Amino acid sequence: MARQQRVVIVGGGVIGLLTAFNLAADVEQVTLLDRNTVGQESSWAGGGIVSPLYPWRYTPAVTALAHWSQDFYPRLxxxxxxxxxxxxxVHTTGLYWLDLDDEAEALAWAEREGRPLSAVDISSVESRVPVLGHGFSRAIYMKDVANVRNPRLVKSLKAALLAMPNVTIHEQCEVQGFILDGTTIKGVDTAQGPMLGDEVVLAAGAWSGELLKILNLELPVEPVKGQMILYKCSSDFLSCMVLAKGRYAIPRRDGHILIGSTLEHEGFDKTPTESALESLKASAVELIPALADAQPVAHWAGLRPGSPEGIPYIGRLPGFEGLWLNCGHYRNGLVLAPASCQLFADLLLERSPIIDPAPYTPHGRV
Structure with missing residues (x-):
């Protein structure tokens, strides 16, 4: 029996979409709002690797969400x-890290966490990935790492929500303020009029901090620009993901190869730049020399929701009844989405949570 709750979700990226998907069966009504078209910001722009780029460099809080999500993604x-x-x-290719400075720490982390990461001989990498550039001397490999084609994930989630009778999606619907009764949030004011709900969820990515400023709250979530380029090759050109010097190549099933990404603090400007294009092309050629003869078929930029240590805010916001956060996933929104949104649903629906929610609580962090 669904609870008599109306939930308004602000933000239609993967986090907002999956939050709606996880709540819809258990509440009366879900209203999802996006200032543009759903899934067109960070969710669309990212690479879709279903792992933090360097998982051993993160806190246990990020690791807990990442492990749960990685194991759940194929079923989702x-x-x-x-x-x-x-x-x-969801394309399971495995991932090679090349010439890491902290290889020993990575291997120690893998043993501690029980993850299938191991050192491999560089000659075995060259035989499996014949297009790989020469000059690399060391490699570690994790066999079960997948990538998800994030624009298709967004499209699939949107289609699933549109088929649900108690879910409404409003696009081109920018939130202009909150509807308050004392310190209780009753909904949001938008360009399309008031949207009322018993619970309001901020899942607005890099824009979440801006929205909370309306309530005179400071949320340390800021936009961090990332640029990527795309090549089109044959479907058997690159068999697995490779990463060196902070840059990666991701093969899609159809032969598209993503190269990313930059890390820039430029506010809300997401204009692709010539300097980033040249830098990404140089990284592409260093990883895969054959790409020197190819031209990128696309180049774009997106804004990640940067947060301290990349630990998202998941849970009820103190001080305002009915206001919740599921935001601030920084570089790992796609990686952490299944666990974050399941944990969020557990908290809102007062179920036993999948993992300890304490590290993500907004209380004491906002």
Missing amino acids: AERLFASTGVDPE
Whole structure:
């Protein structure tokens, strides 16, 4: 029996979409709002590796969410594909890290966490990835790392939500303020009029901090620009993901190769730049020399929701009844989404949480 709760979710990226998806069966009504079109910001722009780039460099809080999500992603993709006909293309290729400075720490972390990461001989990498550039001397490998085709994940989640009778999606619907009764949030004011709810969830990515300023709250979430380029090769050109010097190559099933990404503090400016294009092309050629003869077919930028240590805010916001956060995932929104949104649903619906929610609580952090 669904609870008599109306939930308004502000932000239609993967976090907002999956939050809606996880709540819809258990509440009366879900209203999802996005200032543009759903999933067109950070969710669309990212690479979609289902792992933090350097998982051993993160806090246990990020690791806990990442492990749960990595193990859950294939089931989520199958469920979405079966119900919508849109395949998010969770593509398990494995990932090679090359010439790491902290290889010993990575291997110690893997042993401690029970993850299948191990040192491999560089000659075995060269035989499996014949297009790899020469000059690399060391490698570690994790076999079960996947990537998800994030634009297709967004499309699949949107289709699943549109099929649910108690879910409404409002696009081009910018939030202009909060509807308050004392310190209780009753909904939000938007360009399309008031949207009322018993619970309001901020899942607005890099814009979440700006929205909370309306309530005179300071949330340390800021936009961090990232630029990427895309090549089109044959489907068997690159067999797995490779990462060196902070840059990566991600193969899609159809032969598209993503190269990313920059890390820039430029406010809300997401204009692609010529300097980033040249830097990314140089990284592409260093990783895969054959790309020197290819031209990128696309170049774009997105804004990550930067947060301290990359630990998201998940839970009720103190001081205002009915206001919740699920935001601040920094570089790992796609990686952490399944666990974050399941944990969020557990908290809002007062179920036993999948993992300890304490590290993510907004209380004492906002």
